[in-house]
Every structure is written in structure tokens, then in C-alpha cells.
Amino acid sequence: MFTSISDPQTQPIDPEDRAYWSQVRSQFMLEPGHAYLNNAALGMPPKPVRDAVAAGFRLMSENPSKAKRDFHGYIESELRPAMASFLGAETGEIALARNATEGLYHIVNGLGLAPGDGVLMTTQEHPSAVKPWKVRAERYGIEVREVHIPSPLVGADDILERISAAIDGRTKVLFFCHVTRGGYLYPVKRLCAMARDKGLISAVDGAQAVGMLHVDLAEVGSDLYTNSLHKWFLGPAGTGFLHVTRAMQPSFSTLYAPEAEPGGDARRYEIQGTYDLPVRAALGTALDFLNRIGIGNIERRLRMLSDYLRKALLEVPGLRLLTSLSHDISSPGSTIFEFDGIDAARWRGPMEEEAQLHVDDHDRDGHRGLRISTHYYNTTDEIDRCVEKLKEMARRDGR
Numbered sequence: 009m010f011t012s013i014s015d016p017q018t019q020p021i022d023p024e025d026r027a028y029w030s031q032v033r034s035q036f037m038l039e040p041g042h043a044y045l046n047n048a049a050l051g052m053p054p055k056p057v058r059d060a061v062a063a064g065f066r067l068m069s070e071n072p073s074k075a076k077r078d079f080h081g082y083i084e085s086e087l088r089p090a091m092a093s094f095l096g097a098e099t100g101e102i103a104l105a106r107n108a109t110e111g112l113y114h115i116v117n118g119l120g121l122a123p124g125d126g127v128l129m130t131t132q133e134h135p136s137a138v139k140p141w142k143v144r145a146e147r148y149g150i151e152v153r154e155v156h157i158p159s160p161l162v163g164a165d166d167i168l169e170r171i172s173a174a175i176d177g178r179t180k181v182l183f184f185c186h187v188t189r190g191g192y193l194y195p196v197k198r199l200c201a202m203a204r205d206k207g208l209i210s211a212v213d214g215a216q217a218v219g220m221l222h223v224d225l226a227e228v229g230s231d232l233y234t235n236s237l238h239k240w241f242l243g244p245a246g247t248g249f250l251h252v253t254r255a256m257q258p259s260f261s262t263l264y265a266p267e268a269e270p271g272g273d274a275r276r277y278e279i280q281g282t283y284d285l286p287v288r289a290a291l292g293t294a295l296d297f298l299n300r301i302g303i304g305n306i307e308r309r310l311r312m313l314s315d316y317l318r319k320a321l322l323e324v325p326g327l328r329l330l331t332s333l334s335h336d337i338s339s340p341g342s343t344i345f346e347f348d349g350i351d352a353a354r355w356r357g358p359m360e361e362e363a364q365l366h367v368d369d370h371d372r373d374g375h376r377g378l379r380i381s382t383h384y385y386n387t388t389d390e391i392d393r394c395v396e397k398l399k400e401m402a403r404r405d406g407r
């Protein structure tokens with residue numbers, strides 16, 4: 009439960025080493041016969057994480073005051089520094105949160121913007137960000153504009169040019185995803201550098217990035233970055249973080265604690281009061297599990313699986329791949345596609361009920377397609393099974 013967090017594995021592991029990856033897979037408890045290809049919606053935590061949460065709640069019942077002390081001690085002395093190091097950040101820059109949405113609400117409401125100030129985001133943002141930005145615009149008179157980003161993506165330069173062209177004298181903040189809900193990869197370092205060059209604040213929704221690819225926040229160069237650790241990081245449900253750089257902290261208001269509170273670091277952006285300590289502490293177990301594999305090995309395994317999937321999808325009659333084959337603008341984990349003239353989004357239910365294949369619908373930017381998100385615990389056999397089922401569904405719909 010108070011897992012000692014291993015140093016990151018840096019030795020390369022062959023992404024196709026069946027023996028290694030099936031040993032990793034054996035630590036997941038998915039019901040037999042099911043293939044979970046929907047990690048982008050919610051991750052599937054491995055058994056040690058489940059066990060840590062369960063043991064933690066047992067301790068809370070058996071000896072609450074000791075449990076509280078021990079959890080706080082573990083979170084501050086072990087978990088927070090290890091998370092910061094994993095993210096390429098300083099310990100005092102990480103606020104632990106319940107999810108990305110909490111971080112997004114903080115970003116929207118913590119920034120000191122005056123009526124008339126402008127925020128640019130893109131048409132690919134998640135409702136968890138769009139909604140609070142719209143509330144702030146309505147209530148406080150800031151201007152929030154969405155820059156149209158075509159789907160499928162045209163290229164990294166195109167994204168940069170479109171956002172750059174939309175910046176005007178009112179713009180104070182650039183807000184965008186690192187990886188979109190559909191798995192499109194934005195040129196996040198170049199966008200943050202552009203914001204810096206123009207004296208703007210960069211705020212990033214990293215909900216779909218951390219745990220899927222190597223994220224070093226110092227290299228990303230964002231001022232604010234938030235994430236859900238219950239997706240690709242495979243933490244327990246109800247975990248995330250908000251990163252606020254040291255330079256940003258004096259001008260980024262907390263919603264929870266007095267501004268002048270002494271010794272304040274990013275912890276002042278954490279929601280106050282009692283919270284689910286065993287869940288948060290189990291992030292240490294999730295990080296240890298991840299570090300034992302190594303984020304570089306995870307990213308390579310994900311690339312291998314999604315390249316395999318995308319190639320196989322190209323053989324399905326009538327299927328239009330929306331995700332690029334280029335690694336520059338596609339994430340390693342999520343793949344979206346549609347069928348000409350068919351509403352494939354409604355296949356999500358039958359895929360699960362008839363074939364125990366868990367995928368998600370993709371209903372955005374005029375698409376009515378599907379999203380398949382593959383994590384390192386998936387196999388090429390599961391992908392083959394999924395592609396065969398898609399061919400069957402397409403035949404049923406007259407393809």
C-alpha cells in the first residue's frame with residue numbers, strides 16, 4: 009500500500025516480446041473473453057493498484073488516525089517528489105487533483121483576466137474545458153474564440169499557422185490539448201514556444217497524454233498543464249494533477265486558500281479538506297508499476313500496436329481512417345475512423361454485447377465513427393478480432 013517507487017526502467021524492451029508483455033498482461037483482471045480497447049475513456053488499473061486502494065481503505069477503518077498520518081507522510085515524502093520527477097517538474101509545482109476537469113476549472117478561473125481579454129482555444133477541445141471557458145466568458149466578459157482545426161489534421165505546421173493567425177491584440181492565453189479526445193497529437197512544444205515568444209500564457213489539457221507518451225513538462229514549456237491519472241497512467245479512478253510553473257504561481261490565483269498563506273507552493277491549488285487518501289496514495293503503486301516497465305518502452309509498445317491496428321483498418325472495405333499514419337500528428341494510443349455513408353458510432357453497443365470488444369463512439373467534427381484506444385496490455389490478437397468484427401458490421405450494413 010505504501011509502495012516504494014522504483015527508479016524508471018531505461019533498458020529497452022522489445023515491443024513484440026510476447027513472453028514479456030503477456031507476463032505484464034497477467035497483472036490485469038479484465039473478465040475473461042473481453043478485449044478492452046477503450047483506455048482513452050477510462051484506464052484499467054492493474055491488480056497492485058486495486059490491492060493498494062483496498063488495503064488503504066481497510067487501514068482507514070482499522071486505525072483512522074494512524075492511517076491519516078501515514079498517508080499524508082507517504083504522499084509528501086514519496087509520492088509527490090516521484091511524480092514531479094516523472095513529469096520533469098519541481099515538487100512544488102505539482103498540485104494533485106481528482107481529474108483533469110478539476111485542473112481545467114482551476115486554469116479557467118485562476119487566471120487573472122479582465123473583461124475584453126482574449127483566450128484562444130481550438131475546435132478540438134474537450135467539453136470539460138469548453139464549458140468552464142464559456143461560463144467565464146458569459147459571466148466576466150472575456151472573449152473566448154475557437155480556432156478551427158480540420159479533422160483529419162492537415163499537419164503540425166497547419167495547426168501552428170491557424171492559431172498564430174488568430175492571435176490579436178486582445179489575446180492573453182493560448183489553450184489547447186496535448187492529445188485530443190480523438191488521439192490527434194498537437195505540436196505542443198512549438199505552440200508553447202509561440203505563446204512564450206508572443207508574451208502569452210500557455211495552458212494545456214494533457215488528459216490524453218501522460219502515461220501514453222513521454223511527457224517532460226520542462227521540455228513542453230507550458231505555464232499550466234493538467235491531466236487525469238486514471239486514463240493512460242492507469243491510476244485509480246479519481247486522480248489527476250495540475251502543474252503550475254514556479255514563474256506562474258505569483259499571478260495564478262488559487263480558488264481554495266488565502267493568497268498570502270505562508271510557504272505556499274502548488275499545494276495551494278489543491279482542493280482543501282478531507283479527501284480519499286487511499287486512492288491518492290495508490291498513485292505511488294501505479295507509478296511504480298509504470299516505472300518498472302519504463303515510459304519509453306510503453307510508448308514504443310503503443311506505437312507498435314497502433315501501427316499494426318491502423319494498417320489492418322486500411323483493409324476494411326469502406327473504412328476511412330481519420331488518424332494519420334504519421335507519428336508527428338497521431339498519438340501512440342488512440343485511433344479514430346468512420347465509414348462512408350454509414351453511422352458507425354452506433355456499433356459501439358453491438359461490438360460490446362456481441363463480441364465483448366470495448367471501443368468508443370467518436371461523435372465530433374461531423375464524424376459518426378469509432379475510437380479504438382490500445383494500451384500496452386492489448387495484443388495483436390485482440391486487434392485482429394476487433395478488425396474482423398468491424399468487417400462483419402460493415403457487411404451487415406451493406407458493405
Ligand SMILES: Cc1ncc(COP(=O)(O)O)c(C=O)c1O
Pocket residue numbers: 048049107108109110134136137185187188189213215216236
Ligand atoms: C482531452 C480530454 N480532456 C479532459 C477530459 C476530462 O477528463 P476527466 O473526466 O478525467 O476529468 C477528457 C476525458 O476524456 C479528455 O479526453
